[in-house]
Amino acid sequence: MLKKITALLIISISFSCGNDKEEYVSIDTYPNAIAAFGNNINLSNLANYANQTIPSYITKSNVGANLITDKGATLGRVLFYDKKLSSNNTISCSSCHQQANAFSDVAVASQGVNGTTGRHSMRLVNNRFAVENKFFWDERAINLETQTTMPIKDHGEMGYSGANGDEAFSGLITKLSAIGYYKELFKFVYGTEEITENKMQLALAQFIKSIQSFDSKYDAGRALAANDGQPFTNFTAQENQGKNLFLTAPVFDATGNRTSGGLGCAGCHAAPEFDIDPNTRNNGIIGTISGIGIDITNTRAPSLRDLVKTDGTTNSPMMHTGVITTLQAAIGHYGTINLAAGNTNLDPRLRPNGFGQQLHLTAPEVNAIIAFLKTLSGTNVYVDSKWSNPFLN
Structure with a gap:
């Protein structure tokens, strides 16, 4: 026989005088929910x-x-x-x-x-x-x-x-x-x-x-800092270098070559949320999964948080076509932006002075930005039961 659980709800009833009164109301038992979810969902708690x-x-x-x-x-x-x-x-x-x-x-x-x-x-x-x-x-x-x-x-x-x-x-x-x-x-x-x-x-x-997801190494460091621009005391020198590269805008010459500054990632993915700027346009990837035609209407992106698991493996392929599978490849894409024929929607931040940006990344810079991006990954999102499958079967 299925165990019956009766949940008690507190219903707040407002009166014309503005005072509230709490009334305990017993609601029906939930045998079908218990059969489907067992202890995975407790409607009384x-x-x-x-x-x-x-x-x-x-x-x-x-x-x-x-x-x-x-x-x-x-x-x-x-x-x-x-x-x-x-x-x-x-x-x-x-x-x-x-x-x-x-x-x-x-x-x-x-x-x-x-x-x-x-x-x-x-x-x-x-x-x-x-x-x-x-x-x-x-x-x-x-x-x-x-x-x-x-x-x-x-x-x-x-x-x-x-x-x-x-x-x-x-x-x-x-x-x-x-x-x-x-x-x-x-x-x-x-x-x-x-x-x-x-x-x-x-x-x-x-x-x-x-x-x-706010339990990453980044969050631990940010909680101790007055702002993102300060060195994080829990970061390695490489991670702090990567953070600075992420936050700092690049300086370009007349033909789109970076001459100084950082990578400017925060121009589209601002810290500390690392969400996408709503004014962002196409990021230079115009292919389709089918390989037929071009797709230049992709202007949204998920948060950069949890791009990878804490062991460094990717959670999934990246971009709307899944064409990029590693952080190194993602950074490499932005390092050299080609002005593809037919892409009339390329974000202007990726074509300084009318040229596709050329960041001329060094190996230490690539390694530093990868190290920083890995600090954005937490652990709880993968294991918290409230976001898990509630069904018994």
């Missing part, structure tokens, strides 16, 4: 999503009006890992965004229900700590909430497109509405069993927004 510690030096946020709640993010976690959100019950959001790889995919193109993705799957870490609030490589989603259900509606990815023989998204709503644990969870979060796309979007976005 939810994981902390809403009040995680954020360093004082982190000031950027695109969280918007959909604030993270423990209940909403818990539902979002279930939706994120549930393969029932795909038309043939084989693909979930987590299939392409894996916790073991900082919520990215080791494959260049992720597997969907009807083929593979056209672009590499981005890491999801720290996506809310940014000025940029649009999503996908080409920023076609106006916010994270809109983004969350677009892969579900994609014919190739999760298959509820309403075209090419697919059911419409309404078919998914009908499917989920018949599942016991969703009846319980939607009532738990929203007060009613009714499932809507908007409710799904809110919950999924809250879970994704909760995925954060």
